Each structure stands twice: as C-alpha cells, then as structure tokens.
Amino acid sequence: MSAGDTMAAHGATRRGLFDKALLLHLAVLAVLFGLQFVIGEYQHLSLARVMVLATYAVGYNILFGYTGLLSLGHAMFFAAGLYGAGIGASQFGLGVQESFIAGVFSGLVLSTVIGLIALRTTGVAFMIVTMMFAQACYLLTLYFGEYTRGDEGIVLKGDIRQMVMFGYPFDLTSPVVRYNIAFGLLAVCVLICLALVRSPTGRVLVAIRENEERAGMLGYDTFRTKLFALVVSGTMSAAAGAAYALLFAYVGASFASIQYSILPLLWVLLGGIGTVLGPVVGTLLMFYLVDYASEYTSAYMLVVGVALLILVVWFPKGLLGTLRERVIAWLP
Amino acid sequence: MAAVTTLLTTEGLSRYFGGLRAVDDVSFSLQEGEIRAIIGPNGAGKTTFVSLICGRVLPTSGRIAFGGREISGLPAFKRVGLGIAYTFQITSIFSNLTVFDNVALAVQNAMRRNGSGVRFDEREMTRRVGDALDRVGLSERFDTKAGTLSYGHQRLLEVAMGLALKPKLLILDEPTQGLSDAEIAGFCDLVRDIARDATVLLIEHNMDVVMDLAGRITVMNNGAILSEGTPDEIRADEAVQRAYLGT
Numbered sequence: 001m002s003a004g005d006t007m008a009a010h011g012a013t014r015r016g017l018f019d020k021a022l023l024l025h026l027a028v029l030a031v032l033f034g035l036q037f038v039i040g041e042y043q044h045l046s047l048a049r050v051m052v053l054a055t056y057a058v059g060y061n062i063l064f065g066y067t068g069l070l071s072l073g074h075a076m077f078f079a080a081g082l083y084g085a086g087i088g089a090s091q092f093g094l095g096v097q098e099s100f101i102a103g104v105f106s107g108l109v110l111s112t113v114i115g116l117i118a119l120r121t122t123g124v125a126f127m128i129v130t131m132m133f134a135q136a137c138y139l140l141t142l143y144f145g146e147y148t149r150g151d152e153g154i155v156l157k158g159d160i161r162q163m164v165m166f167g168y169p170f171d172l173t174s175p176v177v178r179y180n181i182a183f184g185l186l187a188v189c190v191l192i193c194l195a196l197v198r199s200p201t202g203r204v205l206v207a208i209r210e211n212e213e214r215a216g217m218l219g220y221d222t223f224r225t226k227l228f229a230l231v232v233s234g235t236m237s238a239a240a241g242a243a244y245a246l247l248f249a250y251v252g253a254s255f256a257s258i259q260y261s262i263l264p265l266l267w268v269l270l271g272g273i274g275t276v277l278g279p280v281v282g283t284l285l286m287f288y289l290v291d292y293a294s295e296y297t298s299a300y301m302l303v304v305g306v307a308l309l310i311l312v313v314w315f316p317k318g319l320l321g322t323l324r325e326r327v328i329a330w331l332p
Numbered sequence: 333m334a335a336v337t338t339l340l341t342t343e344g345l346s347r348y349f350g351g352l353r354a355v356d357d358v359s360f361s362l363q364e365g366e367i368r369a370i371i372g373p374n375g376a377g378k379t380t381f382v383s384l385i386c387g388r389v390l391p392t393s394g395r396i397a398f399g400g401r402e403i404s405g406l407p408a409f410k411r412v413g414l415g416i417a418y419t420f421q422i423t424s425i426f427s428n429l430t431v432f433d434n435v436a437l438a439v440q441n442a443m444r445r446n447g448s449g450v451r452f453d454e455r456e457m458t459r460r461v462g463d464a465l466d467r468v469g470l471s472e473r474f475d476t477k478a479g480t481l482s483y484g485h486q487r488l489l490e491v492a493m494g495l496a497l498k499p500k501l502l503i504l505d506e507p508t509q510g511l512s513d514a515e516i517a518g519f520c521d522l523v524r525d526i527a528r529d530a531t532v533l534l535i536e537h538n539m540d541v542v543m544d545l546a547g548r549i550t551v552m553n554n555g556a557i558l559s560e561g562t563p564d565e566i567r568a569d570e571a572v573q574r575a576y577l578g579t
Binding site for chain 2: 218
C-alpha cells in the first residue's frame with residue numbers, strides 16, 4: 001500500500017457514508033429542530049432569538065476563528081442587514097422576502113467596501129479600523145433619524161408580519177413560525193460554514209491565520225482570500241440582522257452599537273474559536289447564563305464576567321476548542 | 333546537447349536598507365536545468381538577493397526577468413504562479429496544521445494554477461501530497477502536527493512544500509542547516525532528483541554539499557557578485573579565498 005493510498009483511506013473517513021463530522025452537525029441541527037416539540041411558547045421565542053444571534057456568531061467566526069482576523073466592528077454588518085430589511089419594509093413597502101434580500105445585499109455591499117479599505121491593515125490596526133467604521137455606521141443611524149428613527153427605532157407592524165412562501169401563508173407573529181425560520185437560517189449557515197471550512201478554500205483561510213507570509217509564498221493572493229472571508233462573514237452577519245428585524249419586528253440603533261460588535265466575539269470565544277458549532281454553543285450558553293443569572297441578581301453581568309474569566313484562564317480555546325484538543329480531533 | 337535557454341536574469345539589481353547596500357547592482361543569469369549554488373560570508377546579501385527573485389523583497393532598482401518575462405514589479409504570489417518556489421531559511425511551516433495539510437496547501441495551488449477543471453479533485457490532490465512526502469521520506473508522518481516534527485524533518489517538509497508547487501525554479505535557502513550527516517546525504521540525492529525537472533538555486537554554507545551538487549557556483553560578498561564559475565574554478569580563485577579567509 002503506497003503512502004497515497006494510506007492517506008486516501010484516512011481522508012475517506014472524513015467523507016462518504018461515515019462522514020462523522022457531517023453526521024454530528026446534522027444531529028445537532030436535528031436536536032435543535034426537535035426541541036420545538038418539547039418546549040413552551042416562551043422558550044420558542046427565546047430560542048428563535050438565540051438561533052438568529054448564533055447565525056451572526058457563525059458568520060463572525062468565519063473571519064475571526066478561521067481566517068484569524070479580529071474585527072471589532074461586526075455590528076455594522078449586522079445593522080446593515082437589520083436596517084436594509086427594516087427600511088426596505090417600512091419605507092419602500094417591500095415584502096418579507098424582498099426585505100430580507102435587501103438586508104443581505106446591504107451587508108454584501110458594505111462588507112465589500114469596508115474590506116477593500118480595512119484589509120490594507122493587519123493586527124491591532126485592523127481592529128481599530130473596523131471599530132471606527134462601525135462607530136461611523138452607528139452615528140449614521142442616528143444622523144439619518146428621519147429614516148431610521150434613531151434611538152427610538154422602527155417597529156414593523158401590519159402586513160410585513162405576514163408572508164406567503166411556496167404558496168402557503170406564514171404568520172410571523174407566531175412563535176412556531178419564527179422558531180422554524182430562525183432554525184432554517186441557522187441550519188443553512190452552519191452547513192455553508194462546514195462546507196467552506198472543509199473545502200480547499202477553507203484550508204487557505206486557516207493557512208492565512210497560521211502564517212500569512214507563508215501562504216503568500218505558496219502562491220495565494222492573501223488579500224483576495226481575506227476579502228472573500230470578510231464578505232462571506234459580513235454577509236452572513238447581515239442575513240442574521242435582516243432575519244432579526246423581520247422576526248422580532250424591531251430595528252433600533254442599539255444593534256449598531258459597540259456592544260453588538262463585542263457580543264459575537266464573546267460567543268465565539270466561549271463556544272470554541274475556529275469550530276463550526278462553537279458559535280452556536282457559545283451563543284446558547286451565554287444567553288441562558290444571562291437569563292438564569294438575572295433571575296437571582298441584578299448584577300448578572302458580573303456572573304458573565306466571572307464565567308469569561310474562568311474561560312480565558314482555563315479554556316482559552318473555548319468549550320469545543322478544548323474538546324477538540326483533548327477528545328475529538330476530527331471536529332471541523 | 334540540447335539548446336540551453338536562460339531561465340532567469342537580473343540586471344543591475346539593487347536593494348538598499350537605509351544606508352546598507354544589501355544587494356548592489358547585481359547582474360546574474362541562470363540557465364534552465366542547472367543546479368546553481370550561491371555562497372558567500374554571512375551578510376553578503378545572499379538571502380536578500382533570492383528574496384528579490386521570489387518577490388518577498390522588492391528592489392530599490394534594477395530588473396528581473398523570468399522565462400523571458402519581466403517580473404520586477406509582480407507580487408510574490410504571482411511569481412509562485414509563474415513557477416518560482418522559495419523555501420525559507422528560517423523554517424516557516426504551518427506548525428499547527430498536519431504534515432498532510434502543509435503539503436496539501438502547496439498541491440492545491442499547483443492544481444488550481446494548471447486549471448484542473450471546475451471541480452476540485454480531492455483524490456488527485458491526496459495522491460500528489462503522497463508523492464511529495466514520499467520523495468522527502470515523510471509519508472509515514474502525514475498525520476503528525478508539523479510543529480512537533482524534529483528540526484530536520486521540518487526542513488524536509490519545507491522542501492516537500494516547495495516540490496509540491498511543481499516549480500520551474502526552486503530556491504533553497506540553507507536547506508541543510510541543522511541536518512545530520514545522514515540526512516544531508518539523503519538530501520543531496522533528493523536535490524539531484526529534483527533537478528531532473530526543475531532548476532535549482534541553492535544558498536548553502538556546507539562546502540561539501542556545494543561542491544557535490546552545484547554545476548556552477550556564484551560567490552557573493554558585500555552585496556555584489558565576487559566571482560562565478562565551476563566548483564574547480566571557485567576552489568582555485570584567490571579573491572574567493574580572501575573573502576572567506578581574510579587577508
């Protein structure tokens with residue numbers, strides 16, 4: 001048996017019928033889908049919210065976890081989707097699907113433009129440039145208060161809460177409908193992320209994270225690859241933003257603030273940087289941590305802070321990152 | 333004898349770092365298929381010179397042509413696309429990735445360059461990674477994290493990555509540094525093997541390796557070419573002896 005055959009056999013365990021990684025991801029998604037039949041109405045809503053935010057985290061992780069670019073301004077992409085959809089619906093009378101597409105498209109355009117400029121910097125400068133752009137976007141949402149209604153925000157109501165898809169009517173005020181739309185979005189984004197990181201392009205993203213100069217000396221146009229990662233990441237974040245606006249019927253400037261740039265970073269760190277499911281796990285955990293802590297104390301952010309400290313000191317790779325290191329090395 | 337074609341030429345190539353003339357007005361040419369060694373004392377500008385060729389460093393002035401095409405202004409990744417591969421003096425592998433993935437990154441690029449179709453052929457890639465690792469004798473270690481390999485093996489991995497790019501010109505920057513005598517012997521065989529379908533430009537301090545491998549030797553000193561010739565000519569050259577031994 002030649003070396004190539006051994007390696008092919010090794011590679012085959014990753015693919016084909018017994019593709020452990022794919023099966024695991026499908027199983028996790030199946031559990032998330034099945035949960036709706038055992039939980040109550042309140043949980044439907046909060047889980048729907050978590051799944052939309054987890055989509056945002058999955059998008060963030062493509063740039064941060066796999067490509068190694070730490071953005072402190074992803075709120076601008078989330079907000080681009082949020083406002084693209086919200087303004088599309090409230091000012092231009094677009095339907096639900098059209099508004100969603102408008103939001104995704106806003107994110108695509110914004111991330112391309114920002115990428116072309118911000119990717120000229122690296123490291124700390126990149127963090128600062130993205131943060132400044134996000135601040136500028138935040139201030140723009142306040143400045144154009146005529147359209148965005150500033151701090152007060154836009155509440156979507158009336159017809160925009162109804163949609164027709166594949167000939168069936170859906171009522172977006174229904175928790176079950178919202179749950180399943182949020183689930184559908186998350187499932188699609190998780191599978192896109194999984195396919196991406198296991199593709200040849202995914203390998204190049206990781207190579208850039210590990211040693212950018214070497215990746216260039218292997219013939220890769222690292223600028224173009226980083227731009228690609230940023231656009232995928234920004235567009236996915238915008239899709240989450242657009243879904244958030246349409247599902248929860250509210251568009252406000254607070255979603256463009258620095259807090260929403262930091263949150264996905266924390267979710268990803270908690271769940272496991274550079275793992276496909278890490279952002280989902282992180283978002284879930286953080287959400288329920290805040291939820292339970294706030295039942296017992298008004299200082300719930302202190303609990304979150306302590307949790308993060310423990311994490312940084314003992315599990316710097318996050319929950320799934322640590323698991324991958326110690327138990328399941330094949331986790332993508 | 334087949335017609336000899338020039339693969340690489342530099343004209344008046346210079347690179348200054350502040351007041352330091354690291355490479356100073358170097359005109360150089362390399363024939364297709366040869367094994368050329370560049371030698372010279374530390375600080376002679378050897379690494380800067382090959383870095384100019386592969387595009388890691390851009391010239392202050394002068395021109396570089398590769399395969400008849402002017403490449404002075406091209407970014408490094410495009411030069412890799414034309415067939416110039418560089419293996420780093422200071423081992424520069426992806427320590428956190430497996431040996432397989434390190435080489436796969438090089439293979440992937442070579443395959444994409446040769447336009448292997450829309451759909452990426454994973455089986456073909458695996459086969460080529462296996463070939464490259466076989467040639468340097470690392471195929472048993474394909475699943476090892478590259479950073480945990482011994483230093484000598486990391487050097488060989490560097491070479492495998494260079495090989496897997498299927499270059500026309502392979503630049504090896506002090507490849508035998510830190511290798512054991514047994515590893516060096518194997519390495520010389522490998523370079524001769526590589527030279528059957530690529531041109532090799534080698535920076536090397538180990539004189540035995542240089543004399544054994546090189547068809548011609550270029551001696552650099554203070555950023556300029558001091559002398560050039562066959563191993564025998566260089567051995568007899570007084571200027572070279574002065575540069576190395578001092579007067």
